[in-house]
Amino acid sequence: MDTIPQRNEDELGLHHLQVFEVLLAERSLTKAARVLNLTQPALSKTLARLRLYFGDPLFVRVSLRMEPTPKALALAEPVRGILERMRALRSDHVSFDPAAAERTFSFFIIDAGVAQMLPPIINHLATAAPRVRVQAVNCDAQHIDLWLESGLVDIAVGSFPDLMQSVRRQPLWRERYAAVTRSGHPRLGPKPSLAEFVAEKHVLVTAAGTGHEHLSVERILEAAVPREHIVCRVPMFTAAAMIAKHSDAVVMLPMTLGTVLAKDMGLQLVEPPLALPNIEIALYWHDRVHREAGNQWIRSVLRKLFQRHEAAQPG
Structure with missing residues (x-):
């Protein structure tokens, strides 16, 4: 009788490759653990598995940073390709039913947006998508593009004029x-x-x-x-x-x-007696997820809840 072969414990899963990708971006176990919502011991265990599998340290501590070895740099593009193909398989031709979906959307948003936007979002999800969750994540300027591209962040909300061209933008309102x-x-x-x-x-x-x-x-x-x-x-x-x-x-x-x-x-x-600029608050997402059904849906929710008429543009 045919049997299902047992899993080889030496094999790597997509989770291991995602850890590698984040470590390559963050160069810090502490920051990578925060991004991935893992404990540092769990992340260290995954890094040990990666080192054993590839027969290389992959990341070595230099001052306060974890610098990639030549082997890690050589693996960067192949690993990214594998993850991109898997993300494409997830998003291509997959419908999204908010009433039945179980998914967490990650937003990069400063605390002003958290306080203002998350309560209406949570109230909307309670009836429209009861098993959908949201999380706000911290990021810095040099990583927003990467996080949007990699899928670590689904949407950025705010005013970020210097993002790369592959990041799309939808204005919501102008803020005084x-x-x-x-x-x-x-x-x-x-x-x-x-x-x-x-x-x-x-x-x-x-x-x-x-x-x-x-x-x-x-x-x-x-x-x-x-x-x-x-x-x-x-x-x-x-x-x-x-x-x-x-x-x-x-x-x-x-x-x-x-x-x-x-x-x-x-x-x-x-009323401040200063000449202060108005800033445009917008949604930002990567080209890669522009047609992904779940991302399209959460963007539509954000537009419905927060877009003011004067800011509306095709997106």
Whole structure:
């Protein structure tokens, strides 16, 4: 009688190749573990299997980075090809039924978007796609293109003007900026003069390393506010707003988020007396998944929930 052959424990699975691809991009066990949502011991075990299979260290520690060996660099293109073919098999001619689908969509989105967009998304999924999940991931500017291309991130949301040409874009809305302070601030009202505004202590939300267009607003604030009045820098808008609530500090943040937080946290909205640019908030996805049914569906959900008429363009 024919029997199913036992699995050879020496063989590699696609998971091992994905770990290799992420390590090649991140050059760090800690960062790769975060990207893959693995514990570091589990990642180290997978790397040990890869080293044994290929008979090579593949990655060696140099200072604080894991640098690829010549063997790893030679494997990069073949491994990428295998993963690309498997992703194509998954997406080509496969329908997507949101009511029955079990899938997690990964978004790269800064915390302003998390606070503003994820509650409506979760509420929509609860009825339209009850077994679909979403997760927000952290990334930096140099990796957004790679993560979109590899499928580690399905969609990026924000303002990223420098992404490569193979990344598609769909505008959602144009964002203005506002400042917030605690309610009953002793000196600042809702429409201060420039002198009054810059005389206060400020908390800056920094976008350094994210590639987000908020960096242009950050630079204008740095130029206008005396250095000694910038008392704190944080990477998250919501954390900055919390600091404003419990101090006399002023925080600049997107108007859409500021309006929500002012209501939820009892903050005062302040019109900044500065010439600040409006920034375009958009969806970004890679050409590779442009026709993939699941990606098309989640993009349609995001457009339905968040696209304002003046930003609509073919996508």
